[in-house]
Amino acid sequence: MSTTTVSTTPKSARPLWRRLIGFNLLSAVILGIGGYYLGWWIGHLVSEGKSFEYTGATNENDAALLLAYFGGVIGFLIGLGFANYPVSRMLGRPASLREKEEEGIGRYFGLCTDHKVVGIQYLCGIGLFFFVGGLNAMLIRTELLQSNPTFVGPNQYLSLVGEHGTMMMGMMTSGILGPFANYFVPIMIGARRMAFPRIEALTFWLLMAAGFILTSTIFFGGFPTGWTGYEPLNDQAVMGMDSYICFFALVGLSMALLGLNMLATIITMRAPGLSWSRLPIFVWSVFATSVLMVLAAPMLVATLLMAALDRTIGTSFFIPGGGGSSYLFQNLFWFFGHPEVYILALPAFGIVLELLPVFTRKPLWGYRLAVSGMLGVSLLSFFVWQHHLFVSGINADLRPFYMLSTEIISVPTGFIFLCVMGTLWKARTSFSVPMLFCLGWAFNFLIGGLSGVFLSDTPSDTDTHGSFFVMAHFHYTIMGGLIFTFFAAIYYWVPKMVGLNFNEKLAKTHFWLMFVSFNSTFLPLFVLGMEGMPRRVSFYEPKFHALNVWVSVSAFVLGFSMLIFLFNTVYSLIFVRERAAQNPWRSKSLEWQVPTPVPVNNFEQIPVFDADPYDYGTPLAVGPAQPAGAGG
Amino acid sequence: MSSSGASAGAPPVGEPNHLRRFLTIWIVATLIALPLVIFVLGPELPPGHGSEQATGHVTDNTVLLAMGTPVLLLVTIYLLYAVFAFRQPRGGVLEGPAVRGHQGLQTAWIVITSTLVLSLAAYATVRLLGDEGAGSGSGPTPLTVPPGKKLPVQVIAQQWAFTYRYPTYGGVETTHLELPVDQMVELHVTSLDVIHSFWAYQLGVKADANPGVDNVAFVEPTKIQTFEVHCAELCGIWHGGMFDHGHVVSAADFETWIHQQQVTFAPATKALPKYSKTYLPEPTRRGE
């Protein structure tokens, strides 16, 4: 990276007002607002009086809102300084931008190309929106305390469900790759940076812009479609729907770029000696996830573009009466949507398999099996999307194929379980907090996976599709899977990232409360679904009332367990500030061998690998030599 | 599993044979749980015995649960066993055995899981193509059609109600669903606006209603009862209110009822569009 610094005055010497001018978050917000109103104005200009579909009667202008969001995002990115580099290069100048302040808290609030800064930015940014999504869930569960919508009403209820689901899906897709892969993949593979540092920063700021756009949907009436955005309901909906479209399109863009960056980094920037068969398993999971991101996310962006055109200039991609098809949207959406759910699952596999050897003091059992499991899952996940449409009547003759492909996916997923079990056998397990969360994953994902067998079987799915059973199933795989490992990763790696320890008592309380209340929230939902309660409803029959109250109360406890985590974070990282040891878990992986805090360039000298990082355990004194099939 | 134990070396004196212990616990637990699942829980499983299809789903759910139970027990008991048996002593720094895999076990696992999964898929396919699987929306031209005489009933979904047309009774349109018992019914599900899904819980029927699409499902009610009708696809603000009851009645009662409906709705029937598999609406778009 060329970094030619322009200013010679040290930053701190300049007066405050001078420091506020320039490319920073403040300018970004100001330019963002400016861009927003510019877009809004242009939108009205072009559609006023024209035959644009909806403007007249309803006083709504989708074109204006979409252009406003577009203008806002562009202004925001320019304000942050994303245009500086391309523009100055186009003008033939050397890049004159500081993109990497060497120290100071300021670099966390702007465009920074240090992958470690971006990792921490991601962690805080995603954490914020995870919290917003969680609050929505609490409101949803409050409404469901009664069998009639008396708390927020049916319209608000649907908006809450949609916002919760969309926020969670959009944000948590990058929940592990954003913070932890950005931070640790370069270090684990012995590189000094990511392949495309500016794109890395861009993916983060796109995601933040998207988050605020989705939150803004409340000003435009919300949206009624849930996270799936099915047409033609989508086309009917008020302007709040445009927030969904814009949010998910930006998330898709961010996801595709993030995946691309990871692939380029992992393929081209490994240190000498780090052959594919020595790659840490977490890096493999990032690789498999990235393949999915790069191939699936553009599909989402294209689909949403079509939806936006339908809503603004009156095309009919998805409008049956105009030659389009409601099936088309479902098909396109799930062609993205199914890989998406594995984008959420694979990083969790990576975290668990990466952490287990450290806490069991054993090498990873069945390295090659685990790798083929992950690659198998990512390949197969492109062949199953119509299992979401078993009763829809689309390509009904192909259902046996989709049942087969869906059920086959459980074979590579089973590999991961075998590796987990193999690693645990005769281990020397210590039950530190990250390990507890990994074990929580194993149980939750097992339930999630086994309930998936019912959904993949068409006759059985006839009863469960569209019911709370599905809700329970995917919360087990995502909340119980991804989010548990997200916390495992936080407790495991944050001490390296910020150099401070968490309070262990509070962390253990967090785990136990979360594990118990999670199961007590979502296990009864299987029963509710099986007994015929549809999802996304704020009305339900009185016979479901008692169980719903139980679920809601458990959900509040679950929400409270998150507050314990929040409290722990503030208490330990801001007030107590106990220094973390350089390698508290006695890990053999490279990221723990570098000093804390990690130096800006990671390594003074690029390391050379001569083994994989799972060299734990005492070699056997007796017994046969180990057969192949393991890594090494 | 057995060879995995061997490969970890001969157990030190005093160390129990973990493998044998674990396997014993698992087998015993499975032997206890399986009969309970199959014979006690199985018959109680949803969606009950309201139709041939629903009964079929009860069997399917039982089979799936019976196959899932040993797996559930295997992994949970394993996890618990491992957690309790293989601990690091407090403050200890002991290392585990450096075992990196076991070819035989890995191969066995792949073979066993693949066999399980393939047989599940085969079973599901057979059931889907038989009458038991016919309650799911199977598109305009289902691959397999139950034999015999069928009563056609059209389900029309719109925001936010279902109505039903009986083409063989002059195309009369009713506001709730009544079906004769022990008669194979051919449901034609379609929508006039957005996507809905017709779900008759006790009958084991679910079929999406797409505008401009004729989605066929078959059901043979076997029990005289009142059943619930829900919409199972989000269709807007009153989606949760798209809820109604239908009735399965005797053949004679059905005839009485339908003739009564024909009389009551005679003027309305005249005003309706001619019966058709789909009613492609004008695109109803916002602002119109």
Ligand code: HEM
């Ligand atoms: C704090 C824990 C959570 C609770 C209590 C919770 C609760 C709920 C509830 C009550 C619903 C809607 C029920 C309905 O259909 O009417 C829902 C929907 C959903 N949730 Fe969660 N949830 C939680 C965490 C998560 C997480 C972590 C994710 C994903 C990362 C997630 C993803 C979703 C999705 C995708 C939907 C579907 C929205 C739709 O129907 O379109 N949830 N959740």
Ligand SMILES: [Cu+2]
């Ligand atoms: Cu899927």
Ligand SMILES: [Cu+2]
């Ligand atoms: Cu509905």
